[in-house]
Amino acid sequence: MDYTTLGRTGLKVSVAGLGCGGFSRLGLGAGGSEADAIAIIRQAIDLGVNLFDTAAAYGTESVLGKAVKGVPLDQVVVCTKAPFSWSSGRADPQGIVASLDKSLRELDLDHVDVYQLHGIPPAHYDHALEALAPVLLREKEKGKFRFLGITETAPNDLDHTTLHRAAEDKVWSVVMVGFSMLHQNARDRVFPRTRAHGVGTLLMFAVRQIFSQPGRLAETLRALAEDGRLPADLGDDPLGFLVHPGGASSVIDAAYRYVRHEPGVDVVLFGTGSPEHLRTNIASLLKPPLPEADRRRVGELFGHLVGVGLDAPHLTRAGNVR
Numbered sequence: 658m659d660y661t662t663l664g665r666t667g668l669k670v671s672v673a674g675l676g677c678g679g680f681s682r683l684g685l686g687a688g689g690s691e692a693d694a695i696a697i698i699r700q701a702i703d704l705g706v707n708l709f710d711t712a713a714a715y716g717t718e719s720v721l722g723k724a725v726k727g728v729p730l731d732q733v734v735v736c737t738k739a740p741f742s743w744s745s746g747r748a749d750p751q752g753i754v755a756s757l758d759k760s761l762r763e764l765d766l767d768h769v770d771v772y773q774l775h776g777i778p779p780a781h782y783d784h785a786l787e788a789l790a791p792v793l794l795r796e797k798e799k800g801k802f803r804f805l806g807i808t809e810t811a812p813n814d815l816d817h818t819t820l821h822r823a824a825e826d827k828v829w830s831v832v833m834v835g836f837s838m839l840h841q842n843a844r845d846r847v848f849p850r851t852r853a854h855g856v857g858t859l860l861m862f863a864v865r866q867i868f869s870q871p872g873r874l875a876e877t878l879r880a881l882a883e884d885g886r887l888p889a890d891l892g893d894d895p896l897g898f899l900v901h902p903g904g905a906s907s908v909i910d911a912a913y914r915y916v917r918h919e920p921g922v923d924v925v926l927f928g929t930g931s932p933e934h935l936r937t938n939i940a941s942l943l944k945p946p947l948p949e950a951d952r953r954r955v956g957e958l959f960g961h962l963v964g965v966g967l968d969a970p971h972l973t974r975a976g977n978v979r
């Protein structure tokens with residue numbers, strides 16, 4: 658495993674981070690058992706992963722808590738998130754503190770490393786900054802978490818308005834941002850600011866469904882070509898040029914390597930319930946950058962696209978973003 662520093666938190670983190678949410682939810686989303694989900698986390702630890710991201714909305718906090726039981730706390734970086742209520746459009750500060758306490762009980766920990774506000778839409782950023790952050794910082798002083806973070810709602814904030822602001826607002830030490838071969842605008846909108854202010858970055862949406870579901874990529878790119886947003890002559894395998902000796906071993910290998918080496922990216926999160934995907938994704942993230950000519954072509958072909966492949970988030974019954 659390679660390790661890096663998570664911005665000004667100073668935390669030493671693995672460049673590959675295991676996401677315990679997304680469509681997979683450690684395999685629970687596809688009907689996997691809790692024992693298998695715990696085994697995935699333990700396998701990740703054995704392979705050197707030390708950063709794990711969960712959330713109140715994912716239903717995986719207790720699984721993560723069980724999996725890290727007995728692991729010395731200075732060897733894992735646990736990140737979880739406060740729910741943001743989409744149904745009411747606003748999250749109540751007292752409700753968020755109660756959720757933090759519940760998360761600690763679920764995780765069976767007395768503190769977490771990073772506590773994040775989950776999926777804050779631009780329209781509610783002022784509320785997050787002025788009403789929620791001060792209340793949470795008081796809980797931080799009590800020792801319930803070490804660093805405050807914020808995550809964007811990528812499908813509903815295509816130009817990263819929330820993080821564009823958050824990177825400069827000092828209270829957030831860590832942000833979670835969507836970036837992929839088909840949604841590259843964090844390069845201009847977010848990373849220059851997070852780098853300038855020492856904000857740690859956790860990356861999401863590198864693969865999601867567009868790269869992992871058979872047929873989704875070709876179908877989406879065909880529709881974009883029909884709309885005139887991509888050249889008409891890209892053919893049936895528009896990303897096939899990335900796979901060659903000396904290049905990527907698969908399009909998914911390319912997708913993870915592309916984001917991993919972007920300046921400003923600290924940790925690439927990936928979600929999986931598959932031991933094989935866990936192994937190959939870590940292997941991809943530890944490989945060198947894609948050949949420069951391939952990287953350049955991805956920029957030339959797809960750099961203008963915005964919001965492609967950002968599957969809408971799940972909503973829990975309570976209306977929280979997952």
Ligand SMILES: NC(=O)c1ccc[n+]([C@@H]2O[C@H](COP(=O)([O-])OP(=O)(O)OC[C@H]3O[C@@H](n4cnc5c(N)ncnc54)[C@H](OP(=O)(O)O)[C@@H]3O)[C@@H](O)[C@H]2O)c1
Nearest residue numbers: 676677678679681808861863864865869927928929930934
């Ligand atoms: N707003 C937010 O705060 C927010 C939003 C989204 C995500 N996140 C965080 O970011 C994490 C990562 O997001 P993500 O889960 O969407 O990750 P991702 O790595 O972009 O996509 C993972 C999806 O692709 C599949 N997959 C993974 N590796 C594969 C491989 N090698 N070959 C084929 N399929 C593969 C997974 O299913 P399998 O089980 O089949 O591997 C899963 O469905 C989440 O777990 C969560 O912690 C946060």
